[in-house]
Amino acid sequence: MNRSGFRFSYTSLQTILLVALVFRLLAALFSKGYAFHDDHFCVIRVAQNWAYGIPHWIESPVPPKHSMLYAGINAAFIWLAESVGVQDPIVKTTFLRLVHAFFSLLIVYYSYRITELIASAKDAALVGWILSLLWFMPYLSVKFMAEIVCIVPVLAGFYLLLKNERAGNNNPWVALIAGLLFGVAFTIRMHTILFAGGLGLVLLFEKKIRDSILFTLGYLAIVAVIVGIPDYLFFEYPFQYIIGYFTHNVDNAYNYITGSPFKFMLTTFGFLVPPVSLMLMWGYIRTWKIEPKIFLAVLVFFIAHSAFPNKQERFILPMYPLLVILGTIGWNRFRAQSAFWSKNMRLENGLWKFFWSANLLAALALAFTFTKKDRVEPIYYLSKKQDVRSVIVESSSGSVKQVPVYYLGRIAADYSDFEKGNILGMNEWKLDKTYLDNGFPFVFSIGADKSTEELQQELLMVEKQPNYIIFKGTENLEQRQERLKPLFSDKQFVLEKTIEPSAFDRLLHKLNPKAHRDETALIYRVAD
Numbered sequence: 001m002n003r004s005g006f007r008f009s010y011t012s013l014q015t016i017l018l019v020a021l022v023f024r025l026l027a028a029l030f031s032k033g034y035a036f037h038d039d040h041f042c043v044i045r046v047a048q049n050w051a052y053g054i055p056h057w058i059e060s061p062v063p064p065k066h067s068m069l070y071a072g073i074n075a076a077f078i079w080l081a082e083s084v085g086v087q088d089p090i091v092k093t094t095f096l097r098l099v100h101a102f103f104s105l106l107i108v109y110y111s112y113r114i115t116e117l118i119a120s121a122k123d124a125a126l127v128g129w130i131l132s133l134l135w136f137m138p139y140l141s142v143k144f145m146a147e148i149v150c151i152v153p154v155l156a157g158f159y160l161l162l163k164n165e166r167a168g169n170n171n172p173w174v175a176l177i178a179g180l181l182f183g184v185a186f187t188i189r190m191h192t193i194l195f196a197g198g199l200g201l202v203l204l205f206e207k208k209i210r211d212s213i214l215f216t217l218g219y220l221a222i223v224a225v226i227v228g229i230p231d232y233l234f235f236e237y238p239f240q241y242i243i244g245y246f247t248h249n250v251d252n253a254y255n256y257i258t259g260s261p262f263k264f265m266l267t268t269f270g271f272l273v274p275p276v277s278l279m280l281m282w283g284y285i286r287t288w289k290i291e292p293k294i295f296l297a298v299l300v301f302f303i304a305h306s307a308f309p310n311k312q313e314r315f316i317l318p319m320y321p322l323l324v325i326l327g328t329i330g331w332n333r334f335r336a337q338s339a340f341w342s343k344n345m346r347l348e349n350g351l352w353k354f355f356w357s358a359n360l361l362a363a364l365a366l367a368f369t370f371t372k373k374d375r376v377e378p379i380y381y382l383s384k385k386q387d388v389r390s391v392i393v394e395s396s397s398g399s400v401k402q403v404p405v406y407y408l409g410r411i412a413a414d415y416s417d418f419e420k421g422n423i424l425g426m427n428e429w430k431l432d433k434t435y436l437d438n439g440f441p442f443v444f445s446i447g448a449d450k451s452t453e454e455l456q457q458e459l460l461m462v463e464k465q466p467n468y469i470i471f472k473g474t475e476n477l478e479q480r481q482e483r484l485k486p487l488f489s490d491k492q493f494v495l496e497k498t499i500e501p502s503a504f505d506r507l508l509h510k511l512n513p514k515a516h517r518d519e520t521a522l523i524y525r526v527a528d
Contacts, residue, residue: 011125013112020108020132021101026367028097028142032090033371033502035143036314037402040372042066043144044093045406047074051082052411055425058234063241065248067188069226070146089409090380097142104141104148108132110155111321117162118291119329127328131321135362136271139369140317147317150189155321157181158199158294175211179218186219187226190245192318194304198297205292249310259311264302267313271320272327276355283330284323290333291326298322369504376407377499378470378521379443383409390442390466392455394484395519396475400445412441415458436463452483459487467526469493473519481524493524 008015034040042064049056050072057064077099081092108131115124131137140148157178164174182199185192196219203212228238235241269277288295301319305311335341341348370377382388388408393400405414413435417424429435435442442464446455459465469484471477481493499521 011121013109013124013128016112016125016128016132017105017108020105020128020138023133023138023363023367024101024104024141025098026364027138028101029094030368031097031139031142031366031370032093033373033376034404035140035145035371038066038146039144040404040406041402043071043074043146044096045404046071047078048089048092048406049425050075051078054411057423057425059425059427060423061235062244063231063235065245067146068230068241069184069187070149074144087409089383089407096144100142100144100149103152104137106152107137107141107148107155107321110152110159111325114155114159114162114294115325115329117159117166118325119332123329123332126332127325130324130328133356133359133363134320134324135273135359135366138363139366145314145317146189147314150185150192151318151321153181153185153188154192154195154318157185158297158322161199161293162291172210172214175214176218179215179220180222182215183219183222184226186223189318190242191301191305191315194301195297195318195322198300199293201300202293202296249308252310254309256310257312258309261306263311264306264316267316268320268323271313272324273355273358275351279331279351280324280327283327283332283334286330286334287326290329294322294326298326366504370502371504372404373505374472374499374501374519374521375401376404378497378523379404379407380409381497381499381523382468383407385468388441388468389438390444390459390464390468392444392446392466392469392484393472394469394480395445395447395472396480397447397473399447399449400472403443403445405443408441408443410439410441412443414443414445415462416445418442418462442466446484452487456487468496469524469526471522471524474522477522488526490528492527494527495522496525497523499523 034044043066046056046064046066057068074096077096078092081095086092086095108128111131112124112128115127160174160181161178164171182192182196186196196215200212200215203215223242224238227241231240232238268281271277272280284295284298298319302316305316335348378393379391382391391408393403402416403414405412405417413424413426413429418426418430418435420426426435434440442462444455444458444464444466446452471480485491485493501519
């Protein structure tokens with residue numbers, strides 16, 4: 001009797017997906033914390049508040065600048081976890097990272113299938129391995145990033161179109177479904193409209209008018225359902241989210257990270273790991289005739305982001321799988337025709353060995369990295385304390401970075417959010433003063449930019465008396481403690497716990513101390 005079973009094979013999609021899953025599971029289980037501000041405060045914090053029944057964003061007069069669909073999906077998973085008794089905030093985010101780990105395998109799957117359609121199984125295997133093990137992919141795939149999640153419907157849409165085209169089926173429903181998928185990607189990350197724009201231009205150039213119309217109808221239909229209707233129900237008019245997002249970004253184009261038009265070129269050069277990154281970029285340039293729909297989609301996306309002043313590296317993450325697909329195909333074809341590379345195969349093999357070694361080491365290091373530990377771990381430590389009334393976070397620097405109150409594991413509020421009220425959905429709490437309940441803790445912040453008198457006014461405003469203080473950093477600690485003691489007459493500060501930042505956070509701090517002020521956190525209990 002013949003028994004079918006798993007066999008390791010370089011070109012096997014099954015093998016590639018298994019390895020990809022292993023690296024993503026490691027990151028899901030061990031890489032705690034969050035990568036950027038948005039993947040926590042604009043996803044998990046919102047999702048948790050919705051699971052609590054708090055109308056975060058909904059009470060605001062204007063829509064948020066982030067995807068309500070994506071936050072809502074995460075809220076559903078949090079509700080599911082809580083319905084079976086899971087309340088620990090770290091356990092809930094670990095569960096969500098596991099969900100993202102499995103979902104992100106679709107990036108590898110569709111990239112492999114697209115490459116297989118355009119080129120060969122060998123090219124598809126290389127693309128699959130690159131996207132499985134590229135140093136940032138396992139780590140970012142399990143973070144709560146719209147820039148990564150939106151890649152799946154984009155790739156799925158391209159795959160359906162290319163498969164239908166190469167099969168010669170001319171099925172009109174495929175263009176409609178592809179439009180729906182690209183529309184879903186848009187509702188998660190609006191920048192993906194640039195991919196749809198590049199694709200649409202090629203369809204028009206190829207005189208596929210019917211497909212263009214059906215693609216557009218599918219796109220508009222899903223956007224109307226996911227964005228237009230909720231905007232009409234909760235805000236002032238349909239598609240207010242889209243209009244507000246673009247006007248906000250235009251008005252604040254220079255208020256975020258900026259750079260020259262060549263910044264994303266250098267970012268791509270670094271992210272794809274040189275010198276292989278140069279090989280892939282050169283390969284991409286040579287593929288405009290091989291698959292113009294993907295080629296132009298990437299080009300439009302890249303040029304638009306390079307031209308716009310706001311240049312945060314995560315903005316171009318959705319581009320990389322498509323770039324890797326075309327870059328791999330183009331490079332392999334160029335290499336096969338090159339007299340130089342045919343005589344220097346050992347050189348190319350050496351470059352690839354360096355590429356794989358660097359990526360494996362970095363991917364494993366990130367998989368075990370607790371990012372933003374100095375912000376997450378102190379709050380999570382207090383979640384285990386039953387006597388927490390409220391908390392003060394103190395810093396010797398200019399201001400305190402936004403505190404991830406989610407990790408207290410209960411309904412709580414950052415005072416700065418409470419002041420905003422309608423954004424966090426606290427209007428009702430303010431009206432009936434629910435926040436005065438003893439079991440409703442607040443987190444207050446004080447840095448060098450705030451006086452103790454101002455902090456005292458905040459405490460009086462919500463009638464809270466904190467019994468825990470988190471000091472960020474050890475510099476001038478005694479003077480800083482003396483500064484706060486007038487708020488606690490006849491009380492003592494007792495050290496409970498010292499939490500060091502992770503090795504990765506310390507590295508980021510050394511590389512860019514202005515952007516990464518990661519410091520030791522000291523937790524004190526206010527005792528009689």
